[in-house]
Amino acid sequence: MQMTFWQAALIILVVALGTQLTRWIPFWLFPEKKEPPKAVAYLGRVLPAAMMGLLVVYCLKGVQWTAAPHGVPELVSVAVVAALHKWKGNVLLSIAGGTILYMLLVQVVFA
Amino acid sequence: METRKKPISTALKAAFPVTVPVMTGYLCLGMAFGVLMKANGYGALWSAAMSLVVFAGSMQFLTISLLTAAFDPLQAFLLAVMVNARHMFYGLAVLDKYKGLGKVRAFLIFTLTDETFSIVSSVEPPEGVERKPFYIWVSLLDYAYWVGGSLLGGLMGNLLSxxxxxxxxxxTALFVVLFMEQWKKKEIRPAGAIGVACAAVSLAVFGADNLVIPAMILILAVLLGGRKQLCR
Known part of the structure; x- marks a missing residue:
């Protein structure tokens, strides 16, 4: 440990402050009692879908497409999750199925 | 009303299953975080304390490197704001859902992570379960998984066999499933496609380490620019 106790504590505290700032800003900008502008209400409706798309890409950002196994474990597992979900519509089943398959692929098949 | 008899336990029963994927992910990543902290000289209490006050996965991993570098609180603060900038969009998207929930709203905002956001924005509480206790349980369970995972990781070191x-x-699977849940709403589909496309473009142009902020700006520009078309 290179930092003193208080230095480390302060770093953690400012990281918490920065993080919390990003979570609170929208609620400060558009308080409950005031009707938010129409554009904000519109964003509130469309952003969840857009951000879910961003999060999927974000999760796959580390995949090396040009080197073996060329993202095959990820693509196959995502496809299986999607297929399971389309078929049964059971959130847990889709996620467990895809995750177990992915673990097998990276630990056994493409190890 | 019969259904109002035990709002707490019915809400917990409704919330727990949807958080199970988060439990899997958070316990794993939380433990990995605790192990890494330990390897860098910060024991279980440090990990648990950081998870309690920060509660932001990727930023906490980055903080390990901040803790082992030269002392620079300003850089740490700015990095936290930039890495977590996407949370601002989450707030915008749940302004309406988190309206009129009283004092617990502060806790819900405090714990609004990627995963918690993805659940509250995509999953409606089932019939007979009120919004407020449902959101509280989802947030509280996710928080507990993360703090518990980091504590465990710190305690066990790398004893895991x-x-x-x-x-x-x-x-990843959770986000794919919740993306598909959003996809069910036909009028929202273009927004989902825009999110994927903007993130992919940003990844190709700016690389894996810097994709989030350009992607957010692109998404905002396209969504606002195409508002007339997207609003039907």
């Missing part, structure tokens, strides 16, 4: 490689795919 079970190979958990790839288990964090549960979170």
């Amino acid at each position: 079970f190979d958990t490689t790839g288990m964090d795919f549960a979170l």
Whole structure:
């Protein structure tokens, strides 16, 4: 440990402050009692879908497409999750199925 | 009303199953975080304390490197704001859902992570379960998984014999499933496609380490620019 106790504590505290700032800003900008502008209400409706798309890409950002196994474990597992979900519509089943398959692929098949 | 008899336990019963994927992901990543902290000289209490006050996965991993570098609180603060900038969009998207919930709203905002956001924005509480206790349980359970995972990781070091490689795919799978749930709403589909496309473009142009902020700006520009078309 290179930092003193208080230095480390302060770093953690400012990281918490920065993080919390990003979570609170929208609620400060558009308080409950005031009707938010129409554009904000519109964003509130469309952003969840857009951000879910961003999060999927974000999760796959580390995949090396040009080197073996060329993202095959990820693509196959995502496809299986999607297929399971389309078929049964059971959130847990889709996620467990895809995750177990992915673990097998990276630990056994493409190890 | 009969259904109002035990709002707490019915809400917990409704919330727990949807948080199970988050449990898998958070326990794994939380433990990995605790192990890494330990390896850098910060024991279980440090890990648990950081998870309690920060509660932001990727930023906490980055903080380990901040803790082992030269002392620079301003840089740490700015990095936290930039890495977590996407949370601002989450707030915008749940302004309406988190309206009129009283004092607990502060806790819900405090714990609004990627995963918690993805659940509250995509999953409606089932019939007979009120919004407020449902959101509280989802947030509280996710928070507990993360803090518990980091504490465990710090306590156990790397004693784990079970190979958990790839288990964090549960979170990827969760986002895929919730993306599909959003996709069910036809009028929202273009927004979902825009999110994927903007993130992919940003990844190709700016690389894996800097994709989020350009992607957010692109998404905002396209969504606002195409508002007339997207609003039908």
